[in-house]
Amino acid sequence: VRRANSHQRSWATSSPALQLTLAQEGGRRDALEASLREAIRDGRLGAGARVPSTRALAADLGLARGTVAEAYAQLQAEGYLTARPGGGTWVSDVAASTVPRRPPATKAPRSERFSFHPGLPDLAAFPHAAWSSALRRGLREAPAASLGYGDPRGRAELREALADYLARVRGVVVDPELIVVCGGFRHGLSLVARVLRSRGARRVAMEEPGLNDHHNVLVAAGFETAPLPVDEQGARTDLLPEIAPAAAVLGPAHQFPSGALLHPERRAAAVAWARAAGGLVIEDDYDAELRFDRPPIGALQALDSEHVVYGGTASKTLAPGLRLGWLQLPANLLDPVLALREVEDVHVPAPDQIAFARLLASGAYERHVRRMRARYRDRRDRVVEMLAERAPRLTPVGISAGLRVLLELPAGGPSGAELVEGAARRSIELFPAGRFHHHGDPMPDGIVLGYGALPDHAFEAGLRALGDLLAEALAD
């Protein structure tokens, strides 16, 4: 015994296989297990190596034999060790594959001082206190069952609050039973698109130029997309009968990136097409509340709630990080959309639904939207003034709403790509309009200039830096 013991001692101390820190939190057995796992994983204890007997290792390490036996049993259960019939314990063959941990990817730090991202609101203005307080009260008052698996459409009180809001503010024809809360507009579009695809639909019309993200959703769902040209009256919905898609994705209240408002005749044409052809309009109502020159235009869905899916989001009014959107569905789409949703288990977390329902019901959401609308209108005014002063050759388009303007670049000047590059050298992030083309049609070169993303304290400085850039770049 003595000899075996001293042999084992040398195994434990001379080999680096076991480096025990017995004071380690969680107790001696945990420490022993952790050391053995580590040694096996990183190859210090190779496959097929025999480990000391429990008695020997216990004596060696000054542990109770039962402690070592328990650790071995645990590691056998986990597959690291194997006890062989003839006696003795060995490192399993299976445990010997070692995958070194990769070093963390070094991310290029975002160094832009000034971002003019066209799709972001001012995140510094997120109403933290109101959100936290709505959540705290909501959790306290919600029945415990709220935290169960829940209705795949979303919580009833949120759907009721949304129905009230959408009817009043957006003129949507509402039915809380047909509202589905989802993780942003793209998630809703993906659900509807996959349902249509499973019914055999093959082609969806998309505004061109339009949002790449939507294009990607449709392609991933197995669709071919057909371009729907956009002019100053919005998407050419009069072409839908000719294009003959199964569905059309439209932004009637505020086309991206042109900023066009869909003309009443185009609204009528979209609905007339959907009725005649059995088509579906998917309405992206992403920022209609942020209209400056007139009251927001009511949702297209109100003209025909059986042929239009209405989709909204809190990404522009609150924050994209909430991943909070909603669909008002035609009745015949509810069951298939829910079936898909249940399978994927992707519901919006209950706490967020509780908090948002309270913000809607208390009016705090609308007060926030009004405050932000005033803020963005002031910024829009400052952008237009700056352009008139520093770059009078640039015509801002679509200045009446939202978080951005489209700058069309005059012929003979720098290209959008050149401007973006020049901006990057000054830590200014700009976005070329060319990025929003899917079908390679020609489009006037331009910049989609977002004025929402900067926090208030950086806005004027950012505008000055941009003005300097444009003045120099466009000084013929």
Added chain:
Amino acid sequence: VRRANSHQRSWATSSPALQLTLAQEGGRRDALEASLREAIRDGRLGAGARVPSTRALAADLGLARGTVAEAYAQLQAEGYLTARPGGGTWVSDVAASTVPRRPPATKAPRSERFSFHPGLPDLAAFPHAAWSSALRRGLREAPAASLGYGDPRGRAELREALADYLARVRGVVVDPELIVVCGGFRHGLSLVARVLRSRGARRVAMEEPGLNDHHNVLVAAGFETAPLPVDEQGARTDLLPEIAPAAAVLGPAHQFPSGALLHPERRAAAVAWARAAGGLVIEDDYDAELRFDRPPIGALQALDSEHVVYGGTASKTLAPGLRLGWLQLPANLLDPVLALREVEDVHVPAPDQIAFARLLASGAYERHVRRMRARYRDRRDRVVEMLAERAPRLTPVGISAGLRVLLELPAGGPSGAELVEGAARRSIELFPAGRFHHHGDPMPDGIVLGYGALPDHAFEAGLRALGDLLAEALAD
């Protein structure tokens, strides 16, 4: 003018088309617009009807003419009205389709006094105060950019906190760069399954009996599922080479519904198969922390992190309503999983990620899990005692972990379906084991009895009611 005015007055007052409440909040113009929309939608103003001139209606209603003109312009923009070239304003043809709002579906109220749902934790024990406080502090301290679109894998500090926790508590081979935060295990499974399917995989092996939900996810992703029989050593992974699936979904730490712990040889067989065949194991580690008789068994993934996807969830430890889960992926699956996720836009909301990361980092999550483990162990003890007293012919299986036991019913007694029915008459919710069969193989009849779902204050009463039922049903 006088005559026209009196004509229009009679139109406005004698017809029910316009019922204005001029004191309505939001101003007179809003009220006029709302009344007109409503009248057009519900058919009181039919398609093609001519509306009064702005002058006439203004005089009639005592409004400024400009107010009426603005309301008409708004309704034209929205498509309800059309101004014809020859003058005059008409109700558009397109606006005339009326869809009556459906009455809200009357939901059957859940009347069970006592639910023995096998998949629910005690929702009344959700740590509201800790969650709200973690969120409040997290939101205050997180940079504003946290609320932007964010990393599709999930927030870096949450992935770091998960990596630390999973390595320490579950023995997972971690790499925060390969962790993807998702909306529960099913969401993660759906992502991985669709990626495999897009690479041409056709068959996935599933434990039989096992979870219907997983079966549904795989079928929806286009897979054929192959049954992997389960015995007291867990899933028959030794059969994988013969079945030759592309992947196998396993619950090594706690098989559902049998409660079996995967035997070390079966663990080794699963990994050996995956290596030899290039297969993938998808490990569902849904409640491994809740093990009563011994320390939790480390994750299978630790044996081969290149061939095992590890999936975890907060659904059993905190609440399913959080819709919070995570995957630790093999490196070669990261990019395709993220591509799918980006397209669908389904990320977990930033506030929830912030709150959970704080609970993990502060140790509050582990303290909660320890508290709940003690509570569930006590309940398990009480269930076993009750069965010994009231229904000694029933053998509870899988009593060592989790939120449930499996009751195998003796031959000649009532069937599982009969017991479930008898229970429902006493407002007790039971779940028959037969529900967890996908391939129609024979299985001993039984009940999957969950003891987690009841709130503490109802647990003893629920247990008594269940004891009464079982004693009567199994008498003689």
